[in-house]
Amino acid sequence: MTAMLELRGVTKSFAGLRANNNVSLTVDRHECHAVIGPNGAGKSTLVAQIAGELAPDEGRVLFETDDVTGWSVPRRARWGLARSFQMTELLKGMTAEDNVALAIQARRGHSFRFFRNALRDRSLREPARAALETIGLGDKADIRIEELSHGERRQVELAIALAAEPKLMLLDEPMAGLGSGEAARMIDILTALKGRMTILFVEHDMAAVFALADRISVLVAGAVICTGTPDMVRADAAVQAAYLGNDEDI
Amino acid sequence: MMFSPTPRKLAALAIILVLLAVPFWAAASGSNYVVTFASRIVIYAMVCVSLQSIVGQAGLVSFGHSLYFGLGGYVVALASFHLGEGIPLLGWSGSNEALVVWPLAMAVCAFAALIFGALSLRTTGVYFIMITLAFAQMVFFIFVGLKFYGGTDGLPLNARNLFAGQRIVDPVTFYGICVACLGLVMLFCWRLSRSRFGLVLRGAAASERRTLSLGFPVYAYRLAACVMAGAMGGLAGALWANLNRFVSPDMLSWLRSGEFLVIIVLGGLSSPFGPIVGAAAVLIIESVLSGWTDRWEVIFGPFIVLVALFAPNGLWGLLRSRRS
Ligand SMILES: Nc1ncnc2c1ncn2[C@@H]1O[C@H](COP(=O)(O)OP(=O)(O)OP(=O)(O)O)[C@@H](O)[C@H]1O
Numbered sequence: 001m002t003a004m005l006e007l008r009g010v011t012k013s014f015a016g017l018r019a020n021n022n023v024s025l026t027v028d029r030h031e032c033h034a035v036i037g038p039n040g041a042g043k044s045t046l047v048a049q050i051a052g053e054l055a056p057d058e059g060r061v062l063f064e065t066d067d068v069t070g071w072s073v074p075r076r077a078r079w080g081l082a083r084s085f086q087m088t089e090l091l092k093g094m095t096a097e098d099n100v101a102l103a104i105q106a107r108r109g110h111s112f113r114f115f116r117n118a119l120r121d122r123s124l125r126e127p128a129r130a131a132l133e134t135i136g137l138g139d140k141a142d143i144r145i146e147e148l149s150h151g152e153r154r155q156v157e158l159a160i161a162l163a164a165e166p167k168l169m170l171l172d173e174p175m176a177g178l179g180s181g182e183a184a185r186m187i188d189i190l191t192a193l194k195g196r197m198t199i200l201f202v203e204h205d206m207a208a209v210f211a212l213a214d215r216i217s218v219l220v221a222g223a224v225i226c227t228g229t230p231d232m233v234r235a236d237a238a239v240q241a242a243y244l245g246n247d248e249d250i
Numbered sequence: 251m252m253f254s255p256t257p258r259k260l261a262a263l264a265i266i267l268v269l270l271a272v273p274f275w276a277a278a279s280g281s282n283y284v285v286t287f288a289s290r291i292v293i294y295a296m297v298c299v300s301l302q303s304i305v306g307q308a309g310l311v312s313f314g315h316s317l318y319f320g321l322g323g324y325v326v327a328l329a330s331f332h333l334g335e336g337i338p339l340l341g342w343s344g345s346n347e348a349l350v351v352w353p354l355a356m357a358v359c360a361f362a363a364l365i366f367g368a369l370s371l372r373t374t375g376v377y378f379i380m381i382t383l384a385f386a387q388m389v390f391f392i393f394v395g396l397k398f399y400g401g402t403d404g405l406p407l408n409a410r411n412l413f414a415g416q417r418i419v420d421p422v423t424f425y426g427i428c429v430a431c432l433g434l435v436m437l438f439c440w441r442l443s444r445s446r447f448g449l450v451l452r453g454a455a456a457s458e459r460r461t462l463s464l465g466f467p468v469y470a471y472r473l474a475a476c477v478m479a480g481a482m483g484g485l486a487g488a489l490w491a492n493l494n495r496f497v498s499p500d501m502l503s504w505l506r507s508g509e510f511l512v513i514i515v516l517g518g519l520s521s522p523f524g525p526i527v528g529a530a531a532v533l534i535i536e537s538v539l540s541g542w543t544d545r546w547e548v549i550f551g552p553f554i555v556l557v558a559l560f561a562p563n564g565l566w567g568l569l570r571s572r573r574s
């Protein structure tokens with residue numbers, strides 16, 4: 001079986017700093033794969049290269065059998081990649097439903113349509129509302145983004161990714177900044193997706209990582225020092241030394 | 251659905267009624283001044299609605315929209331000039347027919363917008379402002395340098411264009427054509443703003459990064475918006491040339507681009523009615539104040555500042571969209 005996502009020797013430097021060093025990993029179909037690592041390990045840099053925002057200095061990115069290293073961000077999205085951002089990146093001035101509806105619109109082919117009223121287009125609005133309901137935000141659909149709480153915005157980010165019905169979901173710290181109740185809810189939502197979706201997620205919240213991930217890759221100083229099941233990673237001495245160390249209990 | 255009157259709907263209705271009432275007012279006043287002045291407002295509103303479709307909706311602040319206004323005017327003037335002089339232009343004898351030269355003006359401007367837009371859109375923010383200004387200045391100096399077409403002195407039109415073979419002598423008829431064109435442009439821009447296309451533009455203005463990652467090639471959408479705005483600006487320029495029976499590089503000047511921007515900011519960026527209010531306000535204030543003093547900008551400047559301070563969404567934004 002070919003992997004949904006494969007990274008082959010991805011390397012990226014910023015002015016001499018090696019943010020990613022020869023990173024290779026695979027994400028299989030319907031796998032939930034976590035990337036963990038200390039601050040500044042290069043996780044978001046890796047995400048940016050999978051999404052197409054950054055071009056690797058060396059190495060290849062493959063989606064299924066396609067080498068997508070030269071593909072633009074929108075082209076990768078149209079292939080079936082959906083993502084959430086570490087720092088929430090939503091359309092301010094628009095409602096939660098507007099935000100999700102645009103993601104649905106993107107799935108319906110090109111949008112060079114100049115006349116029909118898209119704000120009342122039920123083929124866009126109904127699935128958007130459904131995605132928000134799945135996430136537990138149905139009652140906030142008509143609220144503008146800037147009036148939502150931080151946690152609710154994180155949920156909208158996820159609703160957007162879900163609404164795209166992606167082949168591969170790329171989530172950069174979906175739990176970041178959530179309260180404990182909100183985090184538990186987010187874990188529930190992701191647990192419900194597990195086994196049906198292919199997910200690569202970056203996360204600092206170890207409870208979430210060990211609850212969700214089928215496999216974990218540990219990134220330290222730009223390099224993958226270990227990839228394996230949660231049990232393998234927990235037992236790995238190098239990981240213990242480099243990252244999980246003393247303060248973080250698992 | 252019942253008509254529920256909101257301040258904005260009432261204002262929009264009032265504007266439409268005033269536009270329709272102008273010919274009667276003109277007839278009552280017995281002079282052509284009113285209808286000519288109203289035609290100026292209508293044409294200005296048109297070019298500003300077209301500019302608003304990229305500034306207000308797509309968030310692309312173009313400081314070069316006079317380029318399309320002037321180019322549209324020059325297409326009409328050149329077609330008429332070559333016909334009158336009997337000198338073919340690239341094998342074409344020229345034309346005085348509005349139904350030929352107005353669409354031609356729009357097509358030429360659309361093509362120009364495709365080229366200039368494709369280059370300008372490679373930049374963002376202040377650089378976009380500067381590069382659009384630079385392209386407009388470039389075209390300005392090209393026409394200043396074309397002595398054959400009058401250079402700085404401009405080029406008069408012998409007569410207004412024929413409309414479907416008919417002469418347009420009566421200023422009221424011409425006004426009617428301008429209002430009809432404005433109506434079409436506004437309808438188009440209004441539909442556009444809520445279409446799928448318009449939502450992509452708005453999304454990209456709010457977050458380009460998000461819109462790209464949803465799968466929209468933002469550049470292509472923005473370029474298409476520039477092309478449409480250019481074409482509509484060209485139509486306004488063609489009408490302006492007909493109104494004055496004269497074109498000059500002045501139509502291409504950066505001062506005019508600035509004036510268009512002032513109008514849309516003053517009128518409000520959220521509705522196509524904003525530019526009508528803005529155009530009427532600017533042209534009326536300008537004509538009243540310049541009757542009092544040559545230094546009318548001294549009064550007009552602070553007025554703009556007051557609007558910016560107390561009506562950040564423009565004059566149209568002062569009207570609530572819903573009854574509270
Ligand atoms: N655009 C950039 N230019 C220069 N340096 C950068 C850039 N982006 C990231 N870096 C550097 O690369 C390193 C990796 O950054 P990255 O954001 O990928 O880390 P991360 O693992 O996502 O960290 P965090 O857990 O804090 O989100 C950091 O040292 C960062 O300062």
Ligand SMILES: [Mg+2]
Nearest residue numbers: 043044045086
């Ligand atoms: Mg990060």
